[in-house]
Every structure is written in C-alpha cells, then in structure tokens.
Amino acid sequence: xxxxxxxxxxxxxxxxxxxxxxAALMAATFKEAAAAAGxxxxxxxxxxxxxxxxxxxxxxxxxxxxxxxxxxRSGPAVLAYERAALLDPRSADIRNNLRLARESAGQxxxxxxxxxxxxLFRWLSLRExxxxxxxxxxxxxAASLAWGLRGFSSAPVRRAILAAVGAGVLITSLAGLALHQxxxxxxxxxxxxxxPVLRLSPFAEADxxxxxxxxxxxxxGQSTGGWTWLTVPDSExxxxxxxxDVTPLIPRS
Amino acid sequence: MVTPSPLIPARPSGPGVIPPWPRPGRAILPxxxxxxxxxxxxxxxxxTATLEPASIPAGEGATLRITVRNGxxxxxxxxxxPNLIMQGPNQSRQMRSINGVTSSSLTLSYAVxxxxxxxxxxxxxxxxxxxxxxxxxxxxxxxxxxxxxxPQGLAPGSTPPSSAAASGDQDFGFLTVxxxxxxxxxxxxxxxxxxxxxxxxPGDAEARITSGLQPQGSSFTLHNVSDQPQQxxxxxxxxxxxxxxxxxxxxAAKAGTYAPDLSIKATVSIPDPAASRGSxxxxxxxxxxxxxxxxxxxxxxxxxxADDQLEIRALPVEGRPDNFDGAVGVFQFGKTDIPxxxxxxxxxxxxxxxxxxxxxxxxxxxxxxxxxxxxSYPGQSSFTPGDVASFSxxxxxxxxxxxxxxxxxxVHLSLSFFQPETGTYQTITxxxxxxxxxxxxxxxxxxxxSTAVPAAPPATEDAMMPLRTDDSAVAALTPLVFxxxxxxxxxxxxxxxxxxxxxxxxxxxxxxPQRRARSEEARALQSALAExxxxxxxxxxxxxxSSARKALQLSLASRWQRPAPSxxxxxxxxxxxxxxxxxxxxxxxxxxxxxxRDSGAAADRLPAWRSLLRQALxxxxxxxxxx
Numbered sequence: 060x061x062x063x064x065x066x067x068x069x070x071x072x073x074x075x076x077x078x079x080x081x082a083a084l085m086a087a088t089f090k091e092a093a094a095a096a097g098x099x100x101x102x103x104x105x106x107x108x109x110x111x112x113x114x115x116x117x118x119x120x121x122x123x124x125x126x127x128x129x130x131x132r133s134g135p136a137v138l139a140y141e142r143a144a145l146l147d148p149r150s151a152d153i154r155n156n157l158r159l160a161r162e163s164a165g166q167x168x169x170x171x172x173x174x175x176x177x178x179l180f181r182w183l184s185l186r187e188x189x190x191x192x193x194x195x196x197x198x199x200x201a202a203s204l205a206w207g208l209r210g211f212s213s214a215p216v217r218r219a220i221l222a223a224v225g226a227g228v229l230i231t232s233l234a235g236l237a238l239h240q241x242x243x244x245x246x247x248x249x250x251x252x253x254x255p256v257l258r259l260s261p262f263a264e265a266d267x268x269x270x271x272x273x274x275x276x277x278x279x280g281q282s283t284g285g286w287t288w289l290t291v292p293d294s295e296x297x298x299x300x301x302x303x304d305v306t307p308l309i310p311r312s
Numbered sequence: 313m314v315t316p317s318p319l320i321p322a323r324p325s326g327p328g329v330i331p332p333w334p335r336p337g338r339a340i341l342p343x344x345x346x347x348x349x350x351x352x353x354x355x356x357x358x359x360t361a362t363l364e365p366a367s368i369p370a371g372e373g374a375t376l377r378i379t380v381r382n383g384x385x386x387x388x389x390x391x392x393x394p395n396l397i398m399q400g401p402n403q404s405r406q407m408r409s410i411n412g413v414t415s416s417s418l419t420l421s422y423a424v425x426x427x428x429x430x431x432x433x434x435x436x437x438x439x440x441x442x443x444x445x446x447x448x449x450x451x452x453x454x455x456x457x458x459x460x461x462x463p464q465g466l467a468p469g470s471t472p473p474s475s476a477a478a479s480g481d482q483d484f485g486f487l488t489v490x491x492x493x494x495x496x497x498x499x500x501x502x503x504x505x506x507x508x509x510x511x512x513x514p515g516d517a518e519a520r521i522t523s524g525l526q527p528q529g530s531s532f533t534l535h536n537v538s539d540q541p542q543q544x545x546x547x548x549x550x551x552x553x554x555x556x557x558x559x560x561x562x563x564a565a566k567a568g569t570y571a572p573d574l575s576i577k578a579t580v581s582i583p584d585p586a587a588s589r590g591s592x593x594x595x596x597x598x599x600x601x602x603x604x605x606x607x608x609x610x611x612x613x614x615x616x617x618a619d620d621q622l623e624i625r626a627l628p629v630e631g632r633p634d635n636f637d638g639a640v641g642v643f644q645f646g647k648t649d650i651p652x653x654x655x656x657x658x659x660x661x662x663x664x665x666x667x668x669x670x671x672x673x674x675x676x677x678x679x680x681x682x683x684x685x686x687x688s689y690p691g692q693s694s695f696t697p698g699d700v701a702s703f704s705x706x707x708x709x710x711x712x713x714x715x716x717x718x719x720x721x722x723v724h725l726s727l728s729f730f731q732p733e734t735g736t737y738q739t740i741t742x743x744x745x746x747x748x749x750x751x752x753x754x755x756x757x758x759x760x761x762s763t764a765v766p767a768a769p770p771a772t773e774d775a776m777m778p779l780r781t782d783d784s785a786v787a788a789l790t791p792l793v794f795x796x797x798x799x800x801x802x803x804x805x806x807x808x809x810x811x812x813x814x815x816x817x818x819x820x821x822x823x824x825p826q827r828r829a830r831s832e833e834a835r836a837l838q839s840a841l842a843e844x845x846x847x848x849x850x851x852x853x854x855x856x857x858s859s860a861r862k863a864l865q866l867s868l869a870s871r872w873q874r875p876a877p878s879x880x881x882x883x884x885x886x887x888x889x890x891x892x893x894x895x896x897x898x899x900x901x902x903x904x905x906x907x908x909r910d911s912g913a914a915a916d917r918l919p920a921w922r923s924l925l926r927q928a929l930x931x932x933x934x935x936x937x938x939x
Contacts, residue, residue: 118782142789192798196806204812210820260385262401265403309794310789
C-alpha cells in the first residue's frame with residue numbers, strides 16, 4: 060500500500076506545485092497590471108494584454124474599464140464594464156462605474172429593470188443560471204435513476220428521491236425561465252466607436268440614418284462585407300455600421 | 313328559314329359532345345402566360361457594367377458605371393488593380409413604370425484612371441443582389457501617355473507621388489480656435505469659455521469630416537459642440553476657403569497654462585498643384601471628382617502660439633461662501649414658486665428658475681433659508697439652452713422641502729457662484745417671503761442635515777469606484793448556455809431521466825404479485841402440458857392422464873381463482889355442461905388415476921385422448937383477471 064501511495068504522491072505534489080505556481084504567476088501579472096494605474100494608457104494596454112493572454116475576470120474587466128474611462132474612451136469602457144457585469148452582476152462598483160461611463164458618453168434615461176422578476180433574473184450571471192439549470196437537470200436525472208434501479212425501498216429513500224425531484228424541478232424551472240428571459244443578450248452589441256453613424260446601406264458613402272452614442276446598446280443583425288445591420292432598442296432606428304464600430308457583448312464563437 | 317353559311321360550320325350538338333371554347337377566350341391563356349413570362353423576365357435582377365471611354369490619357373479619368381435592375385444591392389466588392397485609381401461609388405436610383413410593369417434601377421458610378429500609362433484589366437465587381445452573388449463582366453482600360461506636362465516628379469511608369477511629398481498637410485486645411493467674446497487671457501477652473509472653432513478647407517477641395525472635434529491633450533474638456541457646423545466661404549491671405557464653424561465651450565479641470573488646441577479628422581481631396589488640368593469633355597464636376605486630385609486622410613489641427621496659450625487659474629479660497637458648490641458663471645433667479653402655507657413634517661414642492669450663462673453642469677439646487685427651519689431633499693432639474701453652444705440658458709429646479717419648525721419666518725432661496733469676469737464669489741437670493749408654518753415642531757435629526765444642500769455633481773473621475781487590487785475568478789465571457797456543451801448536457805440529463813423512468817416501470821412490472829402469480833401459473837401449465845406430451849410419446853398412459861389432469865386443474869384454477877389441487881370432478885360436474893370435453897377427459901383421468909385399468913387397451917386410444925385434451929383446453933373460457 061505504501062508503494063501504491065508513493066506512486067501517486069510525486070505526481071500529486073508536482074501538480075499541486077504547478078497549480079500554486081500558476082496562481083502565483085497570475086497574481087503577479089495582475090499586480091503588475093494594477094501597478095500601472097497611474098498611466099491610464101499603459102494600464103489599459105496591460106489589462107487588455109492580461110485578458111487576452113490569461114482570460115477575463117470581473118476584476119480585470121472592471122480595471123480595464125476604469126483605465127479606458129480615464130482615457131476618455133467611453134465606448135470601450137462601457138463594453139468592459141458591461142462584460143464585467145456579465146461575470147459579476149451583483150457588484151455595486153461595476154454598476155456605479157458603468158453608470159458613470161454611460162453618462163460621460165452622453166447616455167441618459169437608462170433605467171433598471173422595472174419588475175421584481177427581471178431584477179431576480181439579473182441577480183445571477185448567465186453562467187450561474189446555466190450551472191443551476193444543469194444542477195436541476197442532474198438532480199432530476201439522479202432521482203429518476205435511483206427510483207428506476209431501487210424504487211422506494213424505504214421511507215427515507217422515498218423522501219430523498221421525492222425531495223430531489225421536487226428541488227430539481229423547481230431549480231430547473233426557475234433557472235430555465237431566467238435563461239429564456241435573457242436569451243436576447245446573445246444579440247446585444249456595444250458601440251465602441253467615438254461617434255458611430257448608422258448608414259442606409261453597407262457602404263461608407265451611403266446616406267446616414269442616425270448618429271448614435273458611444274457605449275450604446277444595440278441589437279445586432281446580419282453581417283455582410285465588414286458591415287453589420289443593427290437596430291436600436293425601443294426605437295425604430297436601424298441601419299448599417301462597420302464591424303469595427305460595434306462589438307458583441309457576448310463574444311461570438 | 314335561315315340557311316347556315318358554309319363558312320361557319322354548324323355547331324355539333326347532341327349528348328356527349330363537348331362544345332369548344334368561345335373564340336375570344338382561346339387567346340386569353342397564351343396572353344396570360346406571355347405576360348407572366350415577361351413580368352418574370354422584367355422582374356429578374358440584372359447587372360451590367362460599362363466603361364466610357366475605354367482609352368484615356370494618363371491623369372484623366374473614365375467613368376465606370378454598374379447598373380443593377382430590379383434588385384436590391386446589399387454588398388459590393390470592388391476589385392483593386394495596381395496603379396489604377398478608383399473614386400466612388402456615387403449612387404443614383406431610377407424607377408420606371410411601363411404599361412403597368414414597374415422596374416427600378418440603381419447606378420453606381422466610379423471615376424477610374426491612372427497616372428501610369430498602360431493597359432489595365434479591371435476584374436469583375438462582385439455584388440450581392442437579393443441574397444445572391446452576381447459578377448459584372450471584366451473591363452479593359454487603356455491609359456495612354458499624357459500629352460500635357462506630367463505632374464512634378466512623375467516619370468512615365470513611376471508611381472504617383474505620395475500626398476505627403478506632393479504637398480504639406482497644411483495645404484489640406486487647418487483648424488482655428490477663438491475664444492468668443494472674451495478679452496481675458498485667463499480662465500478659471502470650471503469656467504466654460506465659449507469658443508468658435510473653424511475648419512478651413514481649400515475652396516477647390518472636396519472634404520468629408522470623419523470624426524468629431526477632440527481637444528488635444530487632457531487639459532481641456534469640450535462641451536456642447538453644435539451638431540451641424542455653419543458653412544461659409546471666406547477669403548484668407550488672398551485665397552478662397554470653405555469654412556465650417558462650430559460653437560462650443562472649453563473648460564479646464566486643473567490650473568496651469570495650456571494651449572487650447574483641437575483636432576478633427578477629415579478626408580480631403582485637392583487638385584494636384586503641380587499638374588495642369590484638362591478634361592476632354594471640359595466637365596468641371598468631373599474634374600473635381602477625378603482630375604489629378606490628391607486625396608488624403610488628414611487630421612486638421614489648431615496650433616496655438618506660445619504667446620496665445622491660455623492660463624487656467626484655480627478658484628480662490630478666500631471669500632468662498634459656505635454654500636458654494638462649484639458653479640462658475642453669471643446667474644440670476646427667474647420664476648420662483650414657494651408655497652405660502654406649510655405644515656411641519658409635510659413635504660412641499662418648490663420650483664425655481666435660474667438663468668444666466670456659465671457652467672450649468674456645476675449649478676446645484678439652491679438652498680432654502682433659514683436652513684434650520686427646513687429640511688431639503690434632492691429634486692430634479694431641467695436645462696433649456698439659450699444658444700447653440702448651451703453657454704447661456706436656464707435651469708429649472710424642482711425639489712421638496714419639509715418644514716421642521718412652526719412659525720411665520722421670512723424665507724428666501726440662496727445661490728452662490730463664482731463670477732469669472734470679476735474673479736469674485738457672488739451670492740444671490742430671491743426676495744424674502746413670509747410663510748405660515750403650522751403644526752408641532754419636529755425633533756432634531758441626530759446628524760446634521762447634510763442633504764439640505766446637495767453636493768454639486770461630482771466630476772466623473774471623482775465618483776468612480778477605485779481600482780480592484782485582488783483578482784477574481786477567470787471565466788469565459790460566453791456563458792455555458794450559449795455553448796453546444798449546454799445542450800449536450802441537458803439532453804444527456806433528459807436521457808438519463810427517461811432511462812430511470814423506464815427502468816422503474818420495468819422493475820414495477822416485474823415485481824407485480826398478480827403478474828408474478830400469473831407467470832408462475834403459466835409456467836406450471838406449460839410444464840404440465842409438456843409432461844403430458846412427453847408421456848404420450850412414451851406411451852405412459854398413467855403419466856399422460858396425471859399430467860393432463862394437472863394441466864386442466866391449473867387452467868381452471870386461473871379461471872375460477874381457486875387452488876388447482878382443490879378442483880375435482882364434482883366441481884366440474886356442477887359448473888360445466890354435461891357434454892363438455894373437459895368433463896369427459898377429467899372423468900377418464902380420474903378413472904385412470906383410481907382404477908389403474910389395464911393400460912394396454914387404453915393405450916390404443918391415446919391419440920384420441922390427446923385430441924380430447926386439446927379440445928378441452930380450447931373449450932375453456934378466457935381467464936378472469938385476478939382482483
């Protein structure tokens with residue numbers, strides 16, 4: 060038995076060391092980027108490079124938004140904050156700075172969701188709702204399999220299976236409803252250009268339809284030849300914009 | 313009597329004869345088909361490309377037209393040819409209706425030419441029309457050496473000079489920034505200095521503004537720039553310029569001396585100053601479009617001389633009123649609405665208009681004096697600009713106040729601001745008004761009413777939450793729900809659920825007592841019948857009758873819901889008809905069982921007994937489901 064334990068001990072120690080080293084390295088890289096806060100341009104580059112190379116986190120996106128706000132780049136700042144809010148919707152800091160970034164970009168009249176259900180559905184991130192949905196499905200599947208194999212062999216087993224099914228149905232229903240309500244977020248884009256202009260046709264020389272605001276939320280449509288059709292929520296405005304002027308809130312694979 | 317004409321045959325008639333169609337109706341169907349075909353032909357999208365002329369001197373341009381009929385263009389891919397310059401497209405649309413058939417056409421025009429003589433093959437243009445890709449035909453352009461003087465520095469076959477080499481950026485235009493109506497050389501922090509911004513474009517140039525006005529550096533902030541610039545033509549240093557004028561405000565956030573420079577991006581096309589001009593058709597519009605034009609993406613900048621830099625002064629601390637919140641400008645009260653009757657504890661709405669000029673963004677809600685008698689709550693404000701730059705205007709504040717002390721005090725509204733012209737603070741008040749406050753005094757708040765005078769709206773950076781110093785968990789920006797794995801896992805979970813349900817149903821079915829009993833009975837019956845057949849084959853008469861009797865008892869037991877061994881001949885006699893084959897066989901089986909007669913004689917009749925057994929079993933009614 061000692062021999063078997065030794066066989067796994069070395070790789071386990073190595074793996075743990077690697078993980079700790081990676082975590083330390085990531086923490087060091089985060090600290091380096093944070094140290095450049097005094098120079099917004101350098102800070103923005105550092106956060107963008109960190110996100111590009113090691114992935115996004117709410118803190119990294121939030122700090123990137125701060126740097127971009129100081130640089131006066133409202134559109135990309137709003138995008139960074141919006142993405143940070145996707146990952147951490149309960150952060151008051153992110154909500155506050157997002158509001159300020161929108162106001163500095165000239166957006167007014169934005170209101171929070173008006174009813175309790177929408178508040179509830181936005182309390183958790185899409186990632187969390189997805190995990191809840193899968194958890195509910197797993198509970199129902201496990202309870203079903205247990206009943207199929209063993210049946211209600213005893214009262215405690217019966218209670219446990221019924222409780223699992225009940226909890227699974229409740230969780231899956233609520234999470235599924237939340238995901239259904241928020242399914243349109245896959246089509247949301249954020250205007251990153253300083254002065255985006257909607258055009259009638261997908262040509263630079265086409266007649267302008269409307270001037271929009273940096274950081275504004277839009278609904279993305281079809282893309283063709285480097286242009287994207289988009290519509291402005293709660294309005295009849297729609298038109299074409301170069302792909303470089305708008306970025307999907309949720310990156311498309 | 314009318315004799316039928318021989319030219320018009322008599323119409324056949326009689327039963328079974330189908331009369332032919334009337335003569336006019338025979339022409340309708342082909343005509344309809346022809347119209348449908350014609351309409352279809354006319355409705356189909358068609359694209360043509362033409363180039364006129366096909367041969368031009370270097371430095372001149374030909375017109376390439378792409379005409380799209382009866383189709384909607386959603387994308388256009390223009391080919392690139394080395395040394396070939398293409399300007400455009402310009403669009404024009406035409407609708408035509410002929411004999412009720414409507415057709416539309418879109419024409420895209422390019423000016424095409426080159427500074428380098430040679431033969432150019434223009435590849436097809438690719439257009440997306442009504443969702444489908446259509447290509448034009450390829451075209452040929454012949455560029456001959458120019459008979460006129462070549463542009464400076466351009467030898468035959470060489471590439472055209474770059475815009476930077478041909479002319480400095482200044483030739484494409486410039487920007488000027490003037491402080492409007494201000495004789496001072498200094499401004500104060502927070503003061504919005506009205507400015508007039510002019511973009512000067514050469515009179516013979518084509519320009520397209522491609523960005524908004526941007527301050528150079530971070531010293532100044534631009535406010536309320538007019539949306540559309542005024543366009544005029546002015547002469548400057550003997551040259552005609554097209555001038556675009558914006559009005560706005562500049563404010564500085566920190567003290568110091570800075571140059572109030574701005575920039576704006578534009579695409580400017582100017583005539584090549586070193587080349588002579590001439591179009592074979594003498595079309596000045598065409599010349600302007602392409603007639604040795606030099607185009608460049610430029611940044612028009614203003615340039616402030618060192619002597620003209622602006623000094624930004626910090627607001628003085630000395631003499632600053634307590635209720636000063638950062639407003640800089642000149643303001644006065646307008647319409648004011650203060651209720652005359654109050655009840656302690658009951659909120660009342662106050663409306664006050666403040667007019668003037670200055671930084672309205674820093675203007676905060678006036679305070680109701682005496683402050684100790686009232687508690688103020690933040691309200692709303694609405695701004696109405698008085699000019700295109702929103703430098704002057706009026707703000708109306710609407711907010712609530714709650715009276716805390718009863719009495720008949722004289723009240724007024726108070727507002728403090730910094731007047732930039734005099735460099736001093738000023739406090740203005742509305743006329744005193746006596747109000748009646750009834751009710752009991754409210755107890756004092758434990759903390760001072762710090763919200764009585766709401767703070768001025770903080771600058772964006774001041775209100776921002778600070779940097780996060782600790783990282784959070786790294787996560788993919790694309791949530792799991794939008795990835796294929798989510799659907800896969802959900803389907804897997806559903807499949808496991810269905811499997812579990814099916815397993816459960818199967819298990820319940822197996823453990824059903826009635827079903828189990830029926831299965832056992834069926835097995836026992838099959839076993840007895842198999843035994844009886846085996847005995848019959850062997851000639852074992854006693855064994856045959858014994859096992860056959862058992863089979864009959866088992867069959868009757870499932871029908872009568874009685875134990876099989878308890879079923880006797882007496883039971884059968886009472887319940888079955890006299891001629892029942894079951895009764896006959898059972899009686900014989902009993903005789904064989906109890907009398908042990910000589911089996912030799914009865915063995916000959918074994919086949920008959922087997923047949924009787926089958927009859928007996930088939931004569932039994934279907935079993936009744938157990939309760």
